[in-house]
Amino acid sequence: MPVDVWLDELGRVVTTTTTQTVADQQVTSTNHVTGFNQPVTITAPDPADVDPL
């Protein structure tokens, strides 16, 4: 499976693409990184808004 990788000047992966064949279909996946070490806020939803299954 071919994998293309682009590294920035600090050696960080900024983009990857992979191409593979799944069930006779060609699947191309691209990951593109737009920021490093940026502030991120991740919070769980309000429990009152969650349906537990």
Place this chain on the structure above:
Amino acid sequence: MTIDRPTLTEDGTYQGTYRDGKVSGMTVDMTITSHGKLLSLRMVAVEGNLFVRSDALASELHLTKPWLLISVDSPNPEFAEIAMMLSAIVDGIGPAEHQPFAPAILAASDVGQDTIDGAPAHHFRALVDARSRRPRST
């Protein structure tokens, strides 16, 4: 992240935080287009729990609340299985998970200098044995 197939397109934005090379929290906003139908999905993983929000999914499952907790402890075995699968995916995202795949690289080449988002970048190409299994952690 974008995944394209003739009948299916997935496009999403991912934000994550890492601790010791593993994901400690993430949000994923994703749209999936399949045979002309559009599905929007938001996933939040935090504190070991995975939450999913999708209007289409809520309608399908007749949910009364906007968010769904996907838990391995779900009494519904199908949801418990989905939770295990998604947890395995999240566990495999962090940079610490990349190193074990190094032996699967069969060949690598230096394609040359390129530009990504207007910034200098270096392009490499590798041929990876997709059948190579990830070593079991001990």
